Amino acid sequence: MEFTLISLLNGVTYGLLLFMLCGGLTLIFSMMGILNFAHASFYMLGAYLAFQLSAWLGFWPAFFLAPPLVGVAGALVERYGLRRAHRHGHVAELLFTFGLSFLAVEMVQLVWGKAVVDYRVPPSLEGTLFTLYSTSFPVYKGFMMLVSVGMLALLAALLAYTRTGLIIKAALSRPDMMQALGHDVPRIFTLVFAGGAALAGLAGVIGGNAFVTEPGMAAAVGPIVFVVVVVGGLGSLLGAFVASLLIGILQTFMVGWDYSIIDVARLFGMQLHSTSALTRLSLTQLAPIMPYLLMVAILIFRPRGLMGARS
Amino acid sequence: MLEVNGLHAFYGKSHVLHGVTLEVGRGEIVSLLGRNGAGRSTALKAIMGLARAEGSVKFKGEEIAGMKPHQIAWRGLGYVPEDRAVFPDLTVRQNLLLGVKDPKAPGRFRLEEMFALFPRLEERALVPGGVLSGGEQQMLTLCRTMMGNPDLVLVDEPTEGLAPLTVAQVAQFLLEIQKRGVSILLVEQKLAIALDISQRLYVLGHGRVVFGGTPAALRENAAVRKEWLEV
Numbered sequence: 001m002e003f004t005l006i007s008l009l010n011g012v013t014y015g016l017l018l019f020m021l022c023g024g025l026t027l028i029f030s031m032m033g034i035l036n037f038a039h040a041s042f043y044m045l046g047a048y049l050a051f052q053l054s055a056w057l058g059f060w061p062a063f064f065l066a067p068p069l070v071g072v073a074g075a076l077v078e079r080y081g082l083r084r085a086h087r088h089g090h091v092a093e094l095l096f097t098f099g100l101s102f103l104a105v106e107m108v109q110l111v112w113g114k115a116v117v118d119y120r121v122p123p124s125l126e127g128t129l130f131t132l133y134s135t136s137f138p139v140y141k142g143f144m145m146l147v148s149v150g151m152l153a154l155l156a157a158l159l160a161y162t163r164t165g166l167i168i169k170a171a172l173s174r175p176d177m178m179q180a181l182g183h184d185v186p187r188i189f190t191l192v193f194a195g196g197a198a199l200a201g202l203a204g205v206i207g208g209n210a211f212v213t214e215p216g217m218a219a220a221v222g223p224i225v226f227v228v229v230v231v232g233g234l235g236s237l238l239g240a241f242v243a244s245l246l247i248g249i250l251q252t253f254m255v256g257w258d259y260s261i262i263d264v265a266r267l268f269g270m271q272l273h274s275t276s277a278l279t280r281l282s283l284t285q286l287a288p289i290m291p292y293l294l295m296v297a298i299l300i301f302r303p304r305g306l307m308g309a310r311s
Numbered sequence: 312m313l314e315v316n317g318l319h320a321f322y323g324k325s326h327v328l329h330g331v332t333l334e335v336g337r338g339e340i341v342s343l344l345g346r347n348g349a350g351r352s353t354a355l356k357a358i359m360g361l362a363r364a365e366g367s368v369k370f371k372g373e374e375i376a377g378m379k380p381h382q383i384a385w386r387g388l389g390y391v392p393e394d395r396a397v398f399p400d401l402t403v404r405q406n407l408l409l410g411v412k413d414p415k416a417p418g419r420f421r422l423e424e425m426f427a428l429f430p431r432l433e434e435r436a437l438v439p440g441g442v443l444s445g446g447e448q449q450m451l452t453l454c455r456t457m458m459g460n461p462d463l464v465l466v467d468e469p470t471e472g473l474a475p476l477t478v479a480q481v482a483q484f485l486l487e488i489q490k491r492g493v494s495i496l497l498v499e500q501k502l503a504i505a506l507d508i509s510q511r512l513y514v515l516g517h518g519r520v521v522f523g524g525t526p527a528a529l530r531e532n533a534a535v536r537k538e539w540l541e542v
């Protein structure tokens with residue numbers, strides 16, 4: 001029971017963090033029609049900027065400054081990079097985002113080195129929030145959850161209830177018409193791109209110290225971000241949200257479960273012999289590949305994703 | 312008000328308009344006729360900056376060729392596309408509000424007036440635009456463009472596929488906005504309506520203007536009608 005509750009909380013925290021990364025990517029996909037391979041780089045940039053600014057100014061100024069700075073970087077990338085590449089078609093755009101993701105890693109190594117940097121949870125957020133029986137839930141996890149939920153609620157409200165949100169939604173579905181109605185669609189797209197980048201940056205700010213901040217961190221989350229976007233359905237925000245939570249929770253539970261394939265098979269009334277290495281695999285060992293299994297299954301059985309409109 | 316001079320338009324390598332010259336005066340309804348594929352929609356798109364074009368387009372004396380569509384819209388040109396382009400997931404009300412360019416400067420046409428002209432839209436104000444009937448969607452797009460307070464509107468086949476009663480309503484609406492000082496460049500398939508409400512007409516054939524004149528002149532010119540309009 002306690003394991004279930006704590007795992008659920010951990011899973012939701014992880015899932016929400018994933019969604020901060022994937023929400024922007026999904027919006028940007030609906031806008032440009034391509035997946036931005038450099039999206040996870042903004043996550044990394046957020047973590048590194050937060051590390052640097054923390055060292056100079058302390059955690060809180062870093063927390064508030066880093067995401068908008070990443071947003072500005074996103075706006076510059078869109079305005080002076082992608083928009084130019086766009087004139088040469090989708091392939092050029094894709095290659096551009098690929099190149100950018102490599103460039104980001106190299107730049108980070110150049111400035112901060114190849115090793116893990118010492119970006120830590122601030123003392124004010126250390127400690128235990130509560131203890132259930134014998135399992136403790138750290139304050140920082142609670143903080144991560146609060147920030148993600150707050151940010152996402154704010155964004156959902158912005159999209160649903162403001163004129164800006166209305167304009168963004170309409171521009172995603174019919175950019176040409178919005179343009180003819182007098183809306184500066186390219187500027188709106190830059191704004192959306194910057195917002196998506198800032199959101200990924202924020203995920204880096206609050207995730208970089210909970211996990212690790214190192215040059216490989218973008219490459220580590222990159223694949224999982226794509227899985228979420230594909231499983232959720234390309235271009236569907238709600239789908240990405242559901243998929244983020246699903247993957248976050250499933251993975252957290254699998255890491256904690258100490259069952260082997262034999263045990264699972266027994267549950268279904270099958271007797272397997274523990275002779276082969278395969279059957280001795282535990283669910284914990286399978287956890288890292290679960291997202292990919294899920295993606296392959298979705299691509300086979302429901303290619304448009306959980307909630308996607310197109311396949 | 313609108314002077315188009317030697318307008319050429321292209322889709323990729325295909326050359327669709329070959330030097331179109333036409334003019335719309337202040338307060339006029341001018342129709343652009345022609346067979347399917349003659350290039351009428353392309354002419355409107357080229358004027359609006361939505362198709363690749365060469366040539367001169369002057370609006371209120373200012374050269375607008377080469378500007379972005381939103382810049383052209385801000386100068387007072389409105390566009391109602393052939394496919395209506397209703398935002399299907401947004402409500403009728405939201406669709407209308409998206410026509411407003413500058414919320415701080417209310418124009419000639421307010422939401423209430425649009426609703427007064429088409430009570431049907433008010434009844435369905437909170438319904439998603441995508442579930443409206445074809446006629447209702449046409450009213451919606453017309454009204455949405457008017458919410459942007461244009462001085463001249465380019466309207467592409469507003470009566471296509473509508474029931475006779477709705478067609479009459481649309482014609483009535485065009486006359487109403489003309490009365491309020493808006494000029495109209497209308498692409499229309501139904502010759503009777505075009506002859507009825509326009510002050511002047513142009514006929515396009517293969518991307519060129521093959522006739523320009525008054526309704527009376529076109530009524531008398533059986534040769535043009537036979538060669539360029541009848542199917």
Ligand SMILES: Nc1ncnc2c1ncn2[C@@H]1O[C@H](COP(=O)(O)OP(=O)(O)OP(=O)(O)O)[C@@H](O)[C@H]1O
Nearest residue numbers: 322325327345346347348349350351352353354393
């Ligand atoms: N997006 C496009 N790409 C390539 N060619 C196009 C495109 N749109 C139109 N054309 C071509 O340009 C020509 C003129 O098209 P246009 O849409 O202007 O015709 P139209 O007079 O409005 O006729 P209708 O609306 O009845 O089809 C046609 O030959 C058409 O095939």
Ligand SMILES: [Mg+2]
Nearest residue numbers: 351352353393
């Ligand atoms: Mg047409």
